[in-house]
């Protein structure tokens with residue numbers, strides 16, 4: 096490798112891009128965060144969250160700032176009063192896991208009273224029918240966990256459990272450490288970053304599933320928003336359990352799905368979810384930053400990202416769950432380009448282990464520019480197909496640097512109206528026709544697939560599983576770790 100190339104690659108993971116002996120390696124594309132080589136390989140170098148860096152101008156951070164916090168007495172010395180008061184870290188640190196303790200004798204019935212999922216949410220059902228779909232993530236094991244979680248949530252027993260468990264590993268601070276910082280997620284609320292030194296066997300085990308740096312392990316903590324007045328307490332708790340069960344059922348199952356560790360209850364009856372921390376933030380912020388410097392993301396980089404998103408969504412679909420809120424903000428990043436799909440708060444169980452068919456979704460779920468046209472109509476729709484449309488929106492937003500339309504509805508959005516008009520009259524859309532790609536063949540394959548994703552008729556649309564087998568997606572060499 097030439098010296099110049101080595102200079103370019105400072106800070107990059109280069110093991111994957113080295114050539115066979117005698118082969119010359121040239122850099123075909125070079126930006127601060129993405130490089131592409133003549134041998135077809137590429138590398139990413141995505142910036143760390145500012146919270147993980149020494150200062151604003153140095154985003155090559157690797158958790159050093161947090162490490163500094165961790166070495167302080169309470170780890171809060173440098174946090175502003177604002178952050179300190181608002182988050183009351185003591186409360187979170189005292190929260191208790193709602194997961195059943197393996198050390199406690201399980202006296203609950205092995206045949207819990209459970210109800211079939213209603214409107215895609217996971218709840219209880221009265222008898223357990225015969226398993227007809229063994230691939231489904233929502234099975235007897237999940238339903239037993241749901242029952243135990245709701246019993247624990249509703250039970251005054253919790254205080255007793257608290258005493259019993261206080262010395263154990265079930266109180267937040269012993270398992271996940273101290274509050275270090277926050278990530279503002281806009282409408283979503285805030286995510287808090289917690290961390291601790293890797294000390295015991297449970298830290299070592301967890302270190303495979305979240306961000307670690309210099310002997311420290313880090314977690315992202317989501318605090319569930321307080322109950323809205325228009326829903327009952329039971330619905331509120333069902334929604335929290337449903338989100339956790341869906342996220343947790345994919346734990347360590349797919350490299351592109353965020354690991355959800357725990358559901359915990361605070362002393363003041365609020366609930367939190369403990370998750371994997373991705374150190375580079377979300378794809379929305381990445382695109383925004385990228386836009387400022389390079390105008391639009393390189394097609395090869397977008398290809399790599401899309402294939403990882405499709406891997407995650409396809410995996411969920413095979414296991415009976417649709418994400419229902421796929422957007423740039425729900426796709427998190429690691430420095431070397433590994434993506435993780437997160438936030439299962441809108442996710443819908445369309446098929447459990449006891450169902451051979453799927454149930455359709457009635458509610459409009461997700462975020463406006465990503466919604467498929469059928470979601471604006473008052474008819475039930477297949478959430479797998481609307482997920483596929485949203486993946487298409489994610490891709491197009493990456494390569495264009497902006498949304499194609501704000502709402503896929505003829506009467507509300509002129510840009511969308513133009514799209515449907517062009518498709519009806521010429522079966523072509525000028526934006527798809529105008530897109531170029533580094534590889535001419537892939538450009539052609541991609542164009543064909545885009546028309547299949549953005550088919551306004553969901554019955555004619557390609558599925559995510561079919562998409563993964565198209566020549567375009569098959570030809571993408573994507574980063575997994």
Ligand SMILES: [Zn+2]
Nearest residue numbers: 399432573574
């Ligand atoms: Zn990649």
